[in-house]
Amino acid sequence: MTSQAQPVGGPLLTRPFKFLLALVGAMGLVVAWRAAAGLGATTALSDGYPWGLWIAFDVVTGTALACGGYAVALLVYILNKGRYHPLVRPALLTSALGYSMAGFSVLIDVGRPWLAWKLPIQVWNWNLNSILLEVALCIMAYTIVLWIELSPAFLEAGRQSARPRLRGFAERATPVMERLLLWIVALGMLLPTMHQSSLGTMMLLSGPRLHPFWNTPWLPLLFLVSCLAMGYAAVIFESTLSSHFFRRPRETRMLAALSGVMVWVLAAFGGFRLGELALRGELARLARLDRYALFFLAEIALVALPLLMLASRARRNDPRSLFQAALLLMLGGGLYRFDTYLVAFNPGDHWSYFPAVPELLFTLGIVAFEIVAYIFVVKKFPILRGQPPAPARAAAAA
């Protein structure tokens, strides 16, 4: 039993690939510097802003962008659209890479990472009130689950390996995996539901210092919906780029159907945010047009714009508009999360934060690594759907 997916093949060390590797190298230097000199020397963090770019972007926004696996799995498995659906594997790969790198970022961001092993082990010390503990354990578990969900792709490659030992292992492991996968996949939907909503709950603890636009007990629901929306957008983004760069067949029909659903999700999200704010009587603050109002309005615009674009069926079926809408949506959802963790947080007027150069380099390196690893895996393993039949290829080339 094999999927329709095939390794892309081709040379690995292209020029853009080497450039990305250089960025990853720069990240390595930042990591070494941070390990030697501490967080004060390498970041702009302070006692007022103890969390900065690495948490707000790499972890809180990054894992939401890595929710493609979650969003597509919900559709494909719960709504039963076939196990080897061509969108699933690339989405899972992006998710697995995104979550792994978010976990790596946390290890670099925390001050005492050499004690992190205690989190999953020292059950007797668990503080069950700590939302961060739940998020941390959940993200650790989900990262493992994602790689297991993706393992059929690696086993498929293993079965075709020239090395008999590897082939034997892959052949023996495949049926076991087939049986287990259902429960793993269910876990792969439960865990993000838990920790993506809890990432919202977390900031409720900072409530007194959080701007009212963002401080609402509905944070968990808003975070859950935003990660689903961003997950779908990320799938459209990744799928469009893959079909462009690796000359795969476009998935426009599927993506258009997907975005038809998105319209409703977006309308619900935007409507709920404005309505809830109105109910709390905080809408009038928008008239001040201060920093907070501008960021809030930008978020709403970045949800409304893709909503309007996707509402038209014609535009949904146009790959270019679809891609643009997805890009806007990734920005909008990302901004919402980024704002909740950084912009909305006010520790007092005498504190300020703007990421330092090493912080920016690190984040850039994380993104570069994800792209490098994605290219490597799709070239070597069956992730993307195979080449289209000859006539379709001719049409694509024309």
Next chain:
Amino acid sequence: MALDRRSLLRGLVTAGTAAASGQAVVSEAAVRVAPAPDTVGMLYDSTLCIGCKACVEACREANGLEADTAYFPGELYQAPVALSARAKNVIKLYREGEKTAFMKAQCMHCVDPACTSACMLGALKKREKGIVSYDASLCIGCRYCQMACPFGVPTFEWSKAAPKIVKCELCRHRLVEGRLPACVEVCPRQAVIYGTRALLLAEAKRRLAAHPDRYVPKVYGEHDGGGTQVLYLAAVPFEKLGLPELGTEPVPSTARTVQHGIYKGFVAPVALYAALGAVLFRNRRRAGPEAEEEEPS
């Protein structure tokens, strides 16, 4: 892929149930933690303080902290302007026209603290006598305590490769030797005194009743943020001294109510997992093994 909106919405509702069900209980009153009778704290009377900062130096010495000379670079004069990894206790001056008032900042030792609620392994925890104390062996350095504390008290050793969280622990190492907290011991005016929270609160109220003209008619910390063990009396409004208006609910109560609402007895996640598993199982059976082959290209 033909997508049925109705079935998608149903799926989303299932997934969102856990989050949504938590909202129903937000309105429930949070269980208030009453401070134990042996709970200790301090009472700082801003009207008695003369701003000599003897307590700042005594605190530094008692806790073995480096001198914070950043304000006077190159001189042997420690003058911390804010709480930091080198100052667990600072005196600040509030000035408005002729009117001045002093303010002492250190850990408030909340009755129901946000930092201990945040802390993953209980590195920050209320231990003996209700003191919020720190155990570095349980600290990963995540700094969620700093994000959570509405007073901005926990600080971090930013300049170290093996950093710790630094905050006032009410000189618990001195208390076990039968000595007073260093700031209390050294204060020449008894502007800050030490005792059980109950006694300090009674003393604060006695002063308010005896000199109503001298004070803002409130003991800060009696109910603020669910109550603190360090209490304040002052002649100027407390916000001006940098003490935030928090209401009477404990700071962590909203987050806790939402979180425990969603995860009560871990029922919702288990139910959701069972539901997801059941749907997947049904789908697989219904689709049969040949489902994989009939993918449209």
